[in-house]
Amino acid sequence: MAETVVQADHEPGAAPAPPPRGRPGRRTVLVASALVVVAAVAVAGALGLGGGGAEKGSSAPPRSGSTVPVTRTTLAERTTVDGQLGYGTEIPLPVKATGTVTWLPAEGTTVERGGTLLRVDDRPVVLLHGTLPMYRELGLTTGTRQGTRQETGAEGDTRDSGGRGRTDETSGAPDPSGSATPGGAGTGAGGTAGTLRGMDVLQFESNLAALGYTGFTVDEEFTDLTARAVKRWQKSLGLPQTGTVGIGDVVYSADKVRIGHASVRLGSPATDDALTYTGTSRKVVVTASAAEDSWAVRHTAVTIGLPDGTSVKGEVASVGKSATAPEEGGGEGDSAAPTVPVTITVNDQKSVGRLESAPVTVEYVGRERADVLTVPVAALVALAEGGHGLETADGRFVAVKTGLYADGRVEVSGSAVREGMDVRIPE
Known part of the structure; x- marks a missing residue:
């Protein structure tokens, strides 16, 4: 059974009755309440009520803890x-050769200018550098051949009917004793009506010269001297020395290539996507x-x-x-x-x-902010009236405006903030 305690009024002048044993007295409750109020006021004062950017005094003594300086630096959001x-991404090589694939390189092989990409009917398909694709056969045209009046002397020498333009067939270098300029044999500097011209000729001749086969002028005309250099190049490849470059004999790329996967096997017909490649x-x-x-x-x-x-x-x-x-089927609520x-x-x-x-x-x-005042993010304190502030080393609080957060620091500004001042990191 619960005990009921009844407090009776005491007579005037008599000592108050002691509180029941085991229960705190009302006075104790009042004292505790007063302490709570005082503590709340102290906390409000520490939080800097009444902000406004100016430094605020505090009756609380400085607290112990680490301090850091306000520094000026560049903040970058990373x-x-x-x-x-x-x-x-692997890209198909524009192979135009027709026939049976008789050799393929290993995946990951690097092929440079002049190297063999694959062999079709046992003929090499050679890599050259350029951006213009191979779209026609390169060689002497009918008009060029008819317009070239030549007589052959000793082996490896050729002269026109006037005895000019003598060229060594092996080296490709013009005879210093001849008066014709390189590229002018037979067709002359301007060539004939049937001379093959174009940017694709210039691109091919640039590659031929880069591979060491010279003796002609690198220009937009395919001349007899160009054909002679082509023959020497074909001989080095083990090909018939025709002086003509077939549309499937070369493939152009901007630079050396790294071979990707092959979509054909040995013995299969060559296709325009037989090999893929990437850069190196x-x-x-x-x-x-x-x-x-x-x-x-x-x-x-x-x-x-x-x-x-x-x-x-x-x-x-x-x-x-x-x-x-985004791919479908990502699940309900997928907002990728x-x-x-x-x-x-x-x-x-x-x-x-x-x-x-x-x-x-x-x-x-x-985002990036250059030459701004910064403090560690941990140094910020929330002010009671709203916003953020910093606690100085002597226990005062100053309101600040925050900017960019990056690398664990925050941009701060305000009339009471200056470079080098020490602020406390709250414990």
Whole structure:
């Protein structure tokens, strides 16, 4: 049964009855309440009620703890995204040779200018450098042959009917005693009505000269001297020395290539997609959100994080112009945004080591604020009247306006904030 306590009125002048044993007296409750009120007031004072940017006094003594100076620096907002290291997307080689594939290179092989990409009917298909595709046969035309009046002397020598333009068939160098200029044998400087001309001729002759087969003028005219150099080139390849370059004999690319996978096997008919290739430099491809790709601008510097924890410098080389929608079937509520591919080049290929393919991270700088006052984010305190402030080393509070947050620091400004002042990091 619960005990009922009844407090009776005491007579005037009599001592008050002691409180029941085991229950705190009312006086104790009042004292405790007063202490709570005092503590609340002290806390409100410490939080700097009545802000406004000026320094505020505080009756509380300075508290112990670490202090840091306000520093002036540049803040940069850095974002990290995932990427894939590799050689880029494989592209089909524009092979135009027809016949049976009799030899294929191993995947990953690097082919340079003058190298063999594959063999069709046991004839090499040679890589040359250029951007214009091979679209016609290159050689002397009927008009050129009819307009060339030549007589053959000793082996390897050729003279026109006037005894000019003598050329050594082996070296390709014009005879110093002759008066004709290179490229003018037979056709002359202007050539005849049937001379083959065009930018594709210039591109081919540039490659022929780069491979060491000279003795002609590198221009837009395919002359008899060009044909002689072609014969020497064909001899080195083990081909019939016709002086004519077939449409399937060469393939052009901007630079040396790295062989990808083959879509045909030995003994199969050659097709225009028989081989794929990539460049020989490793690069990184990032699938960036189309809504957040403002950082992806050509020549923008980025930092690539490798699997071993090291980092290398990269540069944005290209940004896709078509956004790709996310794949369907991502689940209910899938709100993935369309993406664009961003290709990043690595200038120092040695810095990547032996890695040929690996997942990597790419860090880029978004917003940036130069020459601003900053403090560690941990130094900010919330003011009772709203906003943020800083506690000075002597226990005062100053209101500040915050800006960019980056690298664990925050931009601060205000009339009471200056470079070098010490602020406390709250415990």
